[in-house]
Amino acid sequence: MTQIFATFEYTTLLEIAITELEVHGIRRIYAVPLDLRKKSPRLLDSIHRADGLSFIDKSFVLAFMFATVGASKGFVWEWGPILWGLIGAGTGFAVGLLWSWILYLIERHRLQTEIKKGKKGEVILIVTCEEEQSSLVEDILWDHQALGLAKSP
Structure with a gap:
């Protein structure tokens, strides 16, 4: 068994990719939506925390x-x-x-x-599949504009 992790923007391409994976017999798909930042970043940074914003x-x-x-x-x-x-x-x-x-x-x-x-954040997609299906899954995810992809053995 191989797990493939991919990040997507929340668009219809993600739904199409999930549907296409299901058509190819891959059923172990887990999607985790990420929330957007609710508060604006702080104005002043400390020595222990910096957000890249500098005045x-x-x-x-x-x-x-x-x-x-x-x-x-x-x-x-x-x-x-x-x-x-x-x-x-x-x-x-x-x-x-x-x-x-x-x-x-x-x-x-x-x-x-x-x-x-109401803009949605990004989505992490976790697909568990057989080793021989991993290249097919990667191709499907890349074809549907995955932002990033990682594979665990």
Whole structure:
């Protein structure tokens, strides 16, 4: 006996794949739907938990770029390179923070819209079959747009 694990988006292609597996005599099929995230991610990360959302990475990059331009132009401008470098760094940091905040709000709105529309999450499909049927099962799952596939002996 072999188990094949596949992930699908919740679409009609998943239903068609299950039906086609049943037509070929494979009856041991188990589908597990995954829920979507209900809450929006936290704004600030800790040292033990990070979700990949960072507000200050863009801010520091833009602060460095604006400070470099400000310091180089400061040799020509009245207040000098140090002050214009600091002004550029502060401006770049503020622009990066604003940019990250706007992207966060757009992503949060998109997630809330998906939840309100009732969009389904992904589905994990577990198929138990004989060893000689495993290549047929894999072909059927790939043909119906499986997102990923794993096989256990």
